[in-house]
Amino acid sequence: MIEFANLTKRYGKFAAVDNLTLSVKPQEAVALWGVNGAGKTTAIKCLLGLLRFDGQITVGGCDVRRQGRAARQLIGYVPQELAFYKEMTTVDMAQFYARLKGAPAARIAPVLAQVGLGEQGGKRVGALSGGMKQRLALALALLGDPPVLVMDEPTSNLDTAARSQLLHLLLEVKRGGKTIIFSSHRIEEVETLADRVAVMEHGRLQFTCTAGELARRVGLRTQVKFLVPGSQLDQALAILQGAGLQARRNGVGVIVDVAHGEKARPIHTLGRANIEVTDFELE
Amino acid sequence: MNVAIIWTLAQKELGDALRNRWFLLYTIAFAGLALALSYMSLAGAGIAGFAGFGRTAASLINLVLLIIPLMALTVGAQSLAHEQEQGTLAYLLAQPVTRPEVFLGKYLGLALSLLASLGLGFGVAGVVLALSNGSGSPGAYASLMVQTFLLSLTMLSVGFLISALTKRAGVAVGIGLFLWLAFVFLGDLGLMGTAITMRLPVDQLLWLSLLNPLQVFKMASILDINATLDLLGPAGIYAMQEYGDRLRPVFLGLTLAWIALPALAAYVRFHLRGDL
Numbered sequence: 001m002i003e004f005a006n007l008t009k010r011y012g013k014f015a016a017v018d019n020l021t022l023s024v025k026p027q028e029a030v031a032l033w034g035v036n037g038a039g040k041t042t043a044i045k046c047l048l049g050l051l052r053f054d055g056q057i058t059v060g061g062c063d064v065r066r067q068g069r070a071a072r073q074l075i076g077y078v079p080q081e082l083a084f085y086k087e088m089t090t091v092d093m094a095q096f097y098a099r100l101k102g103a104p105a106a107r108i109a110p111v112l113a114q115v116g117l118g119e120q121g122g123k124r125v126g127a128l129s130g131g132m133k134q135r136l137a138l139a140l141a142l143l144g145d146p147p148v149l150v151m152d153e154p155t156s157n158l159d160t161a162a163r164s165q166l167l168h169l170l171l172e173v174k175r176g177g178k179t180i181i182f183s184s185h186r187i188e189e190v191e192t193l194a195d196r197v198a199v200m201e202h203g204r205l206q207f208t209c210t211a212g213e214l215a216r217r218v219g220l221r222t223q224v225k226f227l228v229p230g231s232q233l234d235q236a237l238a239i240l241q242g243a244g245l246q247a248r249r250n251g252v253g254v255i256v257d258v259a260h261g262e263k264a265r266p267i268h269t270l271g272r273a274n275i276e277v278t279d280f281e282l283e
Numbered sequence: 284m285n286v287a288i289i290w291t292l293a294q295k296e297l298g299d300a301l302r303n304r305w306f307l308l309y310t311i312a313f314a315g316l317a318l319a320l321s322y323m324s325l326a327g328a329g330i331a332g333f334a335g336f337g338r339t340a341a342s343l344i345n346l347v348l349l350i351i352p353l354m355a356l357t358v359g360a361q362s363l364a365h366e367q368e369q370g371t372l373a374y375l376l377a378q379p380v381t382r383p384e385v386f387l388g389k390y391l392g393l394a395l396s397l398l399a400s401l402g403l404g405f406g407v408a409g410v411v412l413a414l415s416n417g418s419g420s421p422g423a424y425a426s427l428m429v430q431t432f433l434l435s436l437t438m439l440s441v442g443f444l445i446s447a448l449t450k451r452a453g454v455a456v457g458i459g460l461f462l463w464l465a466f467v468f469l470g471d472l473g474l475m476g477t478a479i480t481m482r483l484p485v486d487q488l489l490w491l492s493l494l495n496p497l498q499v500f501k502m503a504s505i506l507d508i509n510a511t512l513d514l515l516g517p518a519g520i521y522a523m524q525e526y527g528d529r530l531r532p533v534f535l536g537l538t539l540a541w542i543a544l545p546a547l548a549a550y551v552r553f554h555l556r557g558d559l
Contacts (some may be wrong), residue, residue: 047374048376050373051558052558069379069381072380073379079370081370083371085371096291096295098381144379267409
């Protein structure tokens with residue numbers, strides 16, 4: 001459905017994306033994974049025809065450069081940073097983009113309802129919360145019922161509750177049969193949505209893997225801070241280190257560096273030694 | 284090119300302009316001053332013997348020369364740069380639209396908003412004159428309105444060019460204000476200084492002044508109202524003697540060139556600018 005063939009985007013001598021070749025099958029959800037500056041957003045902007053590039057990108061067989069409109073007609077886009085006309089109402093905004101996409105006006109109300117904005121139609125876009133704006137971006141992307149959804153860090157600016165709500169919506173959209181490509185550096189987002197992950201570093205595709213393999217393949221680790229009674233602090237540190245965990249003392253607690261999926265291991269280790277964990281937090 | 288998309292974009296631009304405080308301020312100022320001028324021309328009818336539509340039209344020329352270029356340059360300068368700065372331009376171009384459609388839609392919308400603003404100013408003053416049985420030619424008055432609309436399009440095109448060349452709305456508006464000063468004041472002063480120091484012959488003086496679209500507007504408008512350019516001095520007398528009836532198409536051609544060339548340059552720049 002989406003084909004990147006030798007995509008290269010240079011800014012002077014710097015290659016933001018370097019020879020990316022990637023194929024996304026119909027109804028597949030692929031995450032572009034990498035740290036900031038890995039080239040994820042640049043690749044997405046090239047896909048949308050917003051940047052000049054070398055190589056070729058096709059969407060549904062349409063060349064992004066030569067048949068830009070036809071390619072974008074197949075795409076619904078959810079940007080990272082919301083850039084809306086803040087003075088327009090939600091419904092006016094939806095009507096404006098529906099007309100640009102050639103979508104019937106009758107589709108506006110059900111799409112707004114689908115993302116939970118059915119009651120917000122008369123509200124100014126500038127007055128919507130961050131979560132609502134991102135759901136509006138999703139609604140606008142779905143207006144033309146496109147087969148492809150392109151998202152750039154869709155939950156990066158949201159709080160936990162709004163993120164969870166949007167992820168739930170996106171999962172529904174995915175189950176509806178859309179082909180999805182999105183950039184992310186959030187493991188929970190990738191594990192929830194992606195079938196496959198393309199790991200990028202310094203503009204180059206390093207490898208692809210399943211979402212379940214990602215944490216192990218990239219050596220994803222998390223730092224967890226545990227609080228234990230002060231009298232047992234030194235004993236807890238020794239037990240954790242004795243169990244092969246990378247632990248160090250930090251003020252009144254212990255910080256443990258654990259692999260993704262092993263965050264509960266220090267709790268069990270300390271529990272077996274009858275040391276009570278009074279609290280913990282992810283660093 | 285999809286006409287429905289261009290019209291959708293134009294309608295949005297028109298709506299935005301009508302919500303823009305600066306645009307409303309210019310419109311109200313222009314309408315208020317045009318109204319005041321029409322009252323003054325009626326009040327002085329018995330003294331000057333040149334009243335109603337003709338006198339108001341003559342007075343409006345100076346008002347138009349000050350306000351309309353400022354208004355059109357400012358909205359034109361903000362057009363693309365502001366949207367690029369806000370990120371809305373990239374989002375818009377990520378939709379199934381093309382750059383030519385976006386450019387034409389924005390230009391058409393702003394041109395219509397300028398027409399609406401001018402229509403209000405000229406309309407209010409015209410209604411007062413008509414209700415007061417003002418004498419003179421309504422045709423000359425209507426002709427001035429057309430000339431003014433064309434002038435606003437020249438400045439809108441220049442504004443678009445500035446906007447296409449810059450990425451920040453503040454910088455674009457700053458350049459627009461400088462150009463307004465240059466067109467309105469510095470151009471006249473520079474021309475006078477050049478004419479004196481270089482002892483320019485009258486034909487060169489005429490053609491130099493015609494490089495400024497505001498001078499073209501002034502001459503075309505005076506010619507419509509007065510049927511002669513004698514009151515502009517030696518250059519005006521020379522123009523009438525040398526070109527006579529050919530002046531009108533020359534003025535129209537120069538004005539259309541000032542509309543088309545900067546707009547075309549802005550379009551090429553916008554179209555060729557690869558990255559957003």
